[in-house]
Amino acid sequence: TYYEWTDKECAKMLTDSPWAWELKLLRTGSLGSSDAAEGQQYVSYIIQLRSATPVRQAMVRRMQLVNKYDSLSTEQKQAFDKSAESFLNADYSDKVVLSVSYSTNIQRMVIDLSRAWQSQTMELLKNSVFLYAGKGDKARLLDFNVAQGAQQEFQFVFPREVNGKPILTDKDKSLTLEFAYPVVGGIGDGRGYVEFKTKKMLLNGNLEY
Numbered sequence: 001t002y003y004e005w006t007d008k009e010c011a012k013m014l015t016d017s018p019w020a021w022e023l024k025l026l027r028t029g030s031l032g033s034s035d036a037a038e039g040q041q042y043v044s045y046i047i048q049l050r051s052a053t054p055v056r057q058a059m060v061r062r063m064q065l066v067n068k069y070d071s072l073s074t075e076q077k078q079a080f081d082k083s084a085e086s087f088l089n090a091d092y093s094d095k096v097v098l099s100v101s102y103s104t105n106i107q108r109m110v111i112d113l114s115r116a117w118q119s120q121t122m123e124l125l126k127n128s129v130f131l132y133a134g135k136g137d138k139a140r141l142l143d144f145n146v147a148q149g150a151q152q153e154f155q156f157v158f159p160r161e162v163n164g165k166p167i168l169t170d171k172d173k174s175l176t177l178e179f180a181y182p183v184v185g186g187i188g189d190g191r192g193y194v195e196f197k198t199k200k201m202l203l204n205g206n207l208e209y
Helices: 007-015 053-066 074-088 107-118
Strands: 020-026 042-049 095-104 130-133 143-146 153-159 174-180 191-197
Touching (some): 007 042, 007 053, 020 191, 042 191, 053 074, 095 107
Antiparallel strands (some): 042 095, 095 153, 143 153, 174 191
16 A cells, blocks of 8 residues: 555656656757756656546655654644545546646756746647547646746646547557647757556556546
8 A cells, every 4th residue: 555655666656657757858969068967968847647646645655754654643643644635535537637847957047947937827838738648639728837936846737528528548548748848958849748658557447547
């Protein structure tokens, strides 16, 4: 069960699992540049299906570990459990939520990247961000929320049904997020695609997304 997961297992679930992928945009020919924290310059997007239960379970388990849950008082445990329960049982029956965190190892671009995303709006993105399975209809953005300040994160919200049909069924091979991103420092072409494989998203026979 998820409350036995280690921090390492939680990290894998949140960054490299059937419900979470990293889209890493590399600057070609930048090896050895003194501007990057490590050899190759990059901009990274970690995309999580936040509406998928395993992702939320990993987040709760991580908070347990951070807060040293086992050493909390009974009252503190009850408060934590109550908060965790409402987070785990949130209703996603009509929407799919993708949480995206972004970063770069090019120090002078950190502020530019944050500024570029924090200036985006639903209006600016609505015709360039889609979620779809196979050749099915593309779901359009329902909502866009971006964190301000130092937190480098935003959320895309999509409807779970398009034209009265579920956006994804177990007959579909994959679920694809297509999104426009700001080109900062000449890295990338402004268009990202992330594919989640359907057969790997089955949990106890149910499709989790």
